[in-house]
Amino acid sequence: xxxxxxxxxxxxxxxxxxxxxxxxxxxxxxxxxxxxxxxxxxxxxxxxxxxxxxxxxxxxxxxxxxxxxxxxxxxxxxxxxxxxxxxxxxxxxxxxxxxxxxxxxxxxxxxxxxxxxxxxxxxxxxxxxxxxxxxxxxxxxxxxxxxxxxxxxxxxxxxxxxxxxxxxxxxxxxxxxxxxxx
Numbered sequence: 680x681x682x683x684x685x686x687x688x689x690x691x692x693x694x695x696x697x698x699x700x701x702x703x704x705x706x707x708x709x710x711x712x713x714x715x716x717x718x719x720x721x722x723x724x725x726x727x728x729x730x731x732x733x734x735x736x737x738x739x740x741x742x743x744x745x746x747x748x749x750x751x752x753x754x755x756x757x758x759x760x761x762x763x764x765x766x767x768x769x770x771x772x773x774x775x776x777x778x779x780x781x782x783x784x785x786x787x788x789x790x791x792x793x794x795x796x797x798x799x800x801x802x803x804x805x806x807x808x809x810x811x812x813x814x815x816x817x818x819x820x821x822x823x824x825x826x827x828x829x830x831x832x833x834x835x836x837x838x839x840x841x842x843x844x845x846x847x848x849x850x851x852x853x854x855x856x857x858x859x860x861x
Contacts, residue, residue, distance in 0.1 A: 683760045684711045686719035687789070688784040689728045689729070691719020692766040694800040694843040699724055699763050701846040701853075703732040708854060713755055715739065715784045717771070738783055755783075756790045761856050764788075764824075766800030766843045769811050775823075776814035782814050798826040798849050803839030826852045 685705055689698035691830040702712045714729040714737040726737040738755065756762070764771060764784070771784070775797075788795065795811075797818070805811060805829060815825065826845035 682711070683709075683860075684713070684720045684758060685853065685857075686755055686759045686762045686787060687712050687733075688762065688764040688767075688771075688787065689714065689716045689720040689724060689770045690764065690766055690771045691717055691722055691743065692768050692800040692843070693719050693723065694766045695723035697729050697800075697843055697849075698765040699732055701849050703731060704846055704850045706717075707734060707854065708850070710734070710853075710857070713738070713759075714800070715755065715768045715787060717769075717782055718805045719768070736851050743776075756787050756793070759791070759793045760860055761794050761853060762787065762791045762797070762850070763796045763797060763853055765796075765798040765846075765849055767797040768805050769799075769805045769808075769814075772797065772799065772811060772818065776817040789832050795823045796826055796849075796852060797823055798843070798844055798854060799828045800843035801828070802833055802835055803837065803841045806839075814827070815850040824852070824856070 705712050712733040719734045729737045780789045826849045828841050830840045831842035
């Protein structure tokens with residue numbers, strides 16, 4: 680342990696701050712964390728917040744910064760040991776299950792050959808919707824592992840299934856996956 684690399688994706692959820700917390704916990708474990716934040720994720724957390732806890736650049740654009748620069752979704756997924764999407768919204772689950780690749784995070788998902796862990800976060804009605812259930816089953820069938828969600832208080836003020844697991848629980852699953860690859 681100590682040279683593992685995790686690509687952490689953060690999507691647009693009120694629980695996005697927990698993705699930043701997970702990045703901090705992973706770094707304390709000696710894991711190198713590269714961060715990707717979706718456009719909707721940037722409504723909740725900033726690249727600067729994530730860069731401060733990872734000590735590394737954070738990415739949000741599908742396109743290289745300059746002509747001739749490397750292609751981000753390929754270079755970010757080279758040699759990673761785990762891709763974690765925390766939180767994973769209903770939108771991201773749907774797009775990933777269909778193989779859409781119209782932003783950096785979904786393109787990284789399609790280019791990734793490492794294990795993938797997704798930690799869903801959404802309203803109970805969204806989590807229980809047949810489309811979401813089908814998307815999760817499809818992703819599980821392709822080897823994606825899931826961390827939660829759990830039942831609890833939701834951002835909308837109601838309670839039920841759909842709450843993002845706490846970062847320490849997600850960390851445990853990440854470390855389990857990383858240890859199994861050693």
